[in-house]
Amino acid sequence: MSQLARLHHFPLSPFCRKVRLALAEKRQKFEEVVERYWEPSAEFLMLNPAGKVPVLKIEGRVLAESTAICEYLEELWPDPPLLPEGPLDRAEARRLVGWFDDKFYREVTVNLLGERLLKKVAGGRAPESDKVMLGIRNCRFHIDYMAGLLDRRRWLAGNAISLADVAAAAQLSCLDYVSDVDWDRSESLRIWYSAIKSRPSFRPLLSDHLPGFPPPPHYADLDF
């Protein structure tokens, strides 16, 4: 590749974290541009008319949608793999990517991170307590679901790390930035998060710091 790839992202967007983790797992260097996606510039809307982060500029082309970007990275740099070998196992990993990107995000992330942090960042509005309560309840269901998977498997989709773990860790790490994960609820989940948090690909996420919204002390602690 002649030119360094450039990632347009927002530090506390789980979908951007998914791509940052995937790029780092693939050992690809990239430049970063932080986008305030809730008030997109005209230039940014030219890059992605959907007005969403992440956007990856690579080889003179513009890629958008985190799943499309991750599939591209997997095709271009299959080693180390982030998808298992057989089509059925890949389908299971991709099912879980969908689970975290859609169900977990809508049921948990939007209600917790969205209400407690992103609303304030974007417009200064106060969180709605019924949504926060709903997010906390939903989070318990999701932790139990993940724990159920991790009691049978080392990683979420099988015995090797995959995009399922990347998608899950992207959501959970954003919630952890606002202390919204009850790590005491499942030892399996804590062990899994500890393993992924210790990977070199995770380091840049742990040093994210949103001005005016400092993370809690345990956020970057590998022994949480």
Added chain:
Amino acid sequence: MSQLARLHHFPLSPFCRKVRLALAEKRQKFEEVVERYWEPSAEFLMLNPAGKVPVLKIEGRVLAESTAICEYLEELWPDPPLLPEGPLDRAEARRLVGWFDDKFYREVTVNLLGERLLKKVAGGRAPESDKVMLGIRNCRFHIDYMAGLLDRRRWLAGNAISLADVAAAAQLSCLDYVSDVDWDRSESLRIWYSAIKSRPSFRPLLSDHLPGFPPPPHYADLDF
């Protein structure tokens, strides 16, 4: 394959239509089970704890999430292809799949089909007029965006049909069932929809009939 695949779906779910179209484009036969996904049975939740349709039972395994299923179909039956050849072109097709599955769905389908039909089907509640108005406004933006693509390309992601067209037609055909597409707004879009509507894969969708909610006469008409 020893046993016929079985698709658990709901006729007016765009994500189920996406999978039905992809299966038919791949010339695969399958059994159908209609699921009332808003009141999922215990058996269905065992198949997919996310409680979402579509679910595909194939080779003794259970696949969920429409994108994971479509990628699986593409890997198993690459011919005829529903993704272009180069990784960058595939990323563009997958970007558009994300566009329709997420942005179009949330901005248009939920506000129109969701308010006007699915709410009634699921619980008898009345549509909220501000959401319907928003859906109509958003739909214009999306039609113009598609028209812009189709002025440069024969199909949405390039010169061959792809999952982008399948994802888009899945959403639009659901809206067309409740007469919510202004086909007069773009001749390019009408020509594209006419081409995809004429394909053998589309026929089963055109004979869908939800009891108590008949489609308008133009719905199944190839000359609309």
